[in-house]
Amino acid sequence: MKIDIIGQGNVGSHLAKALGDKADTVSVNSRTLAGLRADADLYLISVSDDAIANVAKKLKQKVNKNGIVAHTSGTTPLSSLKILSNPTGVFYPLQTFTKGIELDYAEIPFFIEAADKRTEDFLMDTARLISRNVRVADSVRRRELHVASVFCCNFSNHLWALAAGWLNERGLDFKTLLPLIKETTRKAGNGRPFENQTGPAVRHDQGVLNAHLQALEMDPELQDIYSLLSLSIMNHHPNK
């Protein structure tokens, strides 16, 4: 099987690596399209969301009509590929990828969508070359999963980055917090983060909340985030 992976960013480079052992793959620069094969079985478009339609347009000129074309985005709908006469689909890995950081591909949930059943089966089988966790999801559902993943990954990580900055400014080390972060994550493994909640907001401990807002006085951005998230915790956990 010939797979051309278009885009060499975080996702594209990992897919090239993960599929490289299982298929005849080529990693293609999305701007030059140098090395693109006209007769690949599968084209995976792994570029930023706003570039997908443009890459699809360029592929229309360059590749045979029977090759399957799929993008890897969580939020862009399948219809973004409608300019093509090829069979089209989506091949979405729900994971955070960083170039050069190794990963256990077998655990990554893949969500597949396709315009027809044969293409869906092909993309499911291809995802199963990498992962044990492959499912079908339409564009609406995939976007919902992507929104949730932003909360769970990007936003959590940003809170850690803010905490790291705050500690570094005070000569303290973010790594001190790693046992806490690891334990918080370990507890989430029970699937019930709501029930795991601890801390001043869930206890409605106004004295501690005020002391923390005071500590954050010189940093209005952190203060805003502290207020909004504490209020949200209190709303979701009303005082008994």
Next chain:
Amino acid sequence: MKIDIIGQGNVGSHLAKALGDKADTVSVNSRTLAGLRADADLYLISVSDDAIANVAKKLKQKVNKNGIVAHTSGTTPLSSLKILSNPTGVFYPLQTFTKGIELDYAEIPFFIEAADKRTEDFLMDTARLISRNVRVADSVRRRELHVASVFCCNFSNHLWALAAGWLNERGLDFKTLLPLIKETTRKAGNGRPFENQTGPAVRHDQGVLNAHLQALEMDPELQDIYSLLSLSIMNHHPNK
């Protein structure tokens, strides 16, 4: 060594367990004080922050003046114990504790403060019975660490809880996101969450951000949090 642990909540119950193998411990109900010993070497007050001063007041009537009294709070200053003539201190474990959920105590960072050097040494030695990671921190620094731990633990966990609720309402399972959460946490082990950031906000991908805000249209609370945290990510990662 006799240790009376006053308070049987998340922290108190874990400290009773962790210290139970190493010392002669009693777990004391903070309201009744039933079982409290007048001649303990150490009293650990592990109650909600706003109850600490009140427990200290009650201890003043009931215990010998040479027993060390320490609380376990991140944010309440040492001075909250000043009503006592006893040697006083703080014995703060930076971790999230849930009653009944087991924990590797050896990894927990403990932060110690005391009014005098002898008490500090005593509390350091006691913490070392449990943990390999024991340090001194004054009340200001301890509060700063506590603020950071709220961002890293309580707030991250709340984002996961919000995502879990959002997915459940749509018949989707939070556990689908566990590989993503675990990988995000694993990456943070490099100590540089800022550099690890991925997702639409760090890419300044306005199309995806708008699509997500639209998906969240029926949930203004999630929409507010999404906006604030995405803006914060974009502020901290200006477009190249």
